[in-house]
Amino acid sequence: MRITRFGIGGAVAAALMFGGLAHAQDQGDKTIVLKSFDGFTQLRGELVDFDGERYVLETRLGRLEIDVFQVTCEGEACPANLLFGAEFGIYGSNAIGSALMPALVEGYTYTLDADLVREPGDEENRSTLRIVHPNGEEMAAIELAALGSGTAYAALADGTAAIGMSSRPIQDDEVALLGAAGIPDPRNSERENVVALDGVIIITHQDNPLSSISLAEIAGVFSGQITNWSELGGSDRPINVYARDAGSGTFDTFRSLVLAPNGAEIGADALSFADPNELSDSVAQDPDGIGFVGFAYARASRVVPVRLECGLLSYPTTFAIKAEEYPLARRLYLYTTDRQSTIHAENLVKFALSDNAAPFVEDAGFISLVPEGQSLREQGLRLTHAIVAEDEFSLPLMREMLTEFRDAERLSTTFRFTPGSSQLTAQSQRDAERFARDIIAGKYDGKEIILVGFTDSIGQFELNRALATRRAQGVLFTMNEAVINEAGSADFSGANITVQGYGELTPVGCNTTFAGRVANRRVEVWIR
CATH class of the missing domain: 2.30.30.100 (SH3 type barrels.)
Structure with missing residues (x-):
């Protein structure tokens, strides 16, 4: 006891x-x-x-x-035991439901010292997960239906699900669907939770010599405008296209990040797959195949880096995805409502958001929210591109930055801003608050923390450096406010925090595009 x-x-x-x-x-x-x-x-x-x-x-x-x-x-005063006999549903994304959610439920079950029993459902992508106490009594029966992100919101609206899984943000029509059921807009609230990160990756056969591919070329291939490998510098052979089904969140992400910006739609000849594992395995067996899946589903296929318009190559590494510098990175969401739910549903979400969930997220092949470190030496591509790019460049300032961070490590935690302002995005606001809590908890005691601001190349070089510094100061102010609201004082005495600004130096995106300029307006975190 x-x-x-x-x-x-x-x-x-x-x-x-x-x-x-x-x-x-x-x-x-x-x-x-x-x-x-x-x-x-x-x-x-x-x-x-x-x-x-x-x-x-x-x-x-x-x-x-x-x-x-x-x-x-x-005794007569014993309350009903709310931890036994619970039933609730989890509906939505196949990408989350097929591997990530079972892993999270397994991790949560471990915290209860209980056993997990998985029973297949009557149809594909449906199952029941039963949490069973060591005494044999069932604590919870969870209906897991991984039928696509779009199914999450109808299930939340009619009460079938307590948790909705989505591999993309909720859309306006889905917010309206919830509103019609009396459920408030969950965006930018505690009802919208990022539990892991993922990246849409482009895959080919292992023997395919394709060294990189641009977003425009990807759109051309998957829309049917590019049909032969010779158009991409390869052999004179037809391209076989493999795509996720239209109901998946992966397809929605691909459409919004690749197809729509290039005015394209998925081609009629593309083979459609509901199961990402099956898609990846099919590409791995087809020397002329190309497909897109989530980061966790590369399996035996070969991952092709994305070539940005300015020639910068972007590889889907865990660091690049955590820093949201890979152009096809995405967040994975769990949505809940303000309706009364079971304790198990609420505690499962809390567990999924905790650092304790990270090993289960990573074992499932996804990317956790735990910050990752990278030395200056490991960022050679970005530094090389900064030197050879056509953007205005200051060698003395670059020398200053390299000297400053020679013995430092960059964290994947990166703060970004809403377009056209110095206001942090909602997710960056949460990241700043979480980072502040980590500092107060002593995670970085004895370390120097450097908040480093960067901008795009629009405007004068020196003015951009001043703007970058102000943005870094704004992040520090947000962190102070978070601590004051939570603890009543802003006590960062356990860590030495400084602010720097390097303007348009070392871009991570192309300044010739809107998306690239947004990516370049950032505040990085360096530790030494």
Whole structure:
């Protein structure tokens, strides 16, 4: 039996969440007996609170909290055990539902010291995940339906699902669908959660000599305008095109990032696949094949880097995707609603957002939100391009930057801004708050943290450097505000934080395009 002190804050929160319990406790005897499952240990006391995870008792030993998983409860005042017999649905993205979500449920199950049983459903991409306590009692039955991102919102609207999986942001018509069901817009709120990162990758057969491909060429191939490998510098052979099905979030991402900007639609001859594993395996077996899948589904195929308009090559590495410098990077979302849900559904989302979920995310082949480090030496492509590009360039400033960061490490955490302003995007705002909490927690004690601002090449060189510095200062201000709101003071005494600005130096995108300029307006984090 695990017994610990119970904090006042937690007790107040539990009382607010379970007002019905508090009302019941005002009536009659509140004495309960908690017994360990082996029957050898028991504890008697008055039930003070219950939050679904812990009993809080007033005993002869004082006020104690007891893990609900360790005991059974006897007595008229025992609350209904909300951690047993729960049922809820998780609907949406096949890319998330086929591998990532089962991995997250498995990780959550481990935190409960329980067992996970997976039962196949009556149709493809449906299954039931059962969380079973060691005593054999079922804690939760989760209906998992990985039928495409578009199915998440209808299931949330009609209550079939407590959690919606989407490999793209919610769209306006889907917000309207939720609104018609009385559910508020989840965007930029605690109901919209990025749980992992992914990248749409272009894959070919291992023996294909294609060294890189541009976004325009990708659009040409998948729309049917480019049909022979000789048009891409290869042999005179027809191109076989493999694409995700139109209902998948991967297809939506591909359409919005590749096809739409080039005024293209998917070609009639493209073979469509609902299963990304099947698509990848088909390409790996076809010397003339080319396809697109999520980062986790490269399997035996060969990944082709994307060539930007200015000649910069972008490889889908975990660092580039975390820093959102790979042009086909994407976020993976879990959406919830303000409707009452089971404790397991709520705690599963909390687990998915925690650092404890990172190993399960990565084991499933996806990219976690945990920052990744990279030395200056490992960023050679970016530095080389900065020197040879046609944009205005200052060798003394480059020398200053290389000297400054020679012994430093860049984190993948990168803050970006809404187009045309110095306002952080919603996700960057959350990232800044999370980074501030990590600093306060002592994660970077003894380190120097450098917030480094960059801009696009529009405007005068020196003015851009000043703008970059102001943006870095703005990120620091946001971090201070986050700590003040949470802790009542901005105490970064455990870390040495400085601000730098290098303007348009070392672009990560092409300044000739809107998307490239947006990517270049950023604040990086360096540690030494």
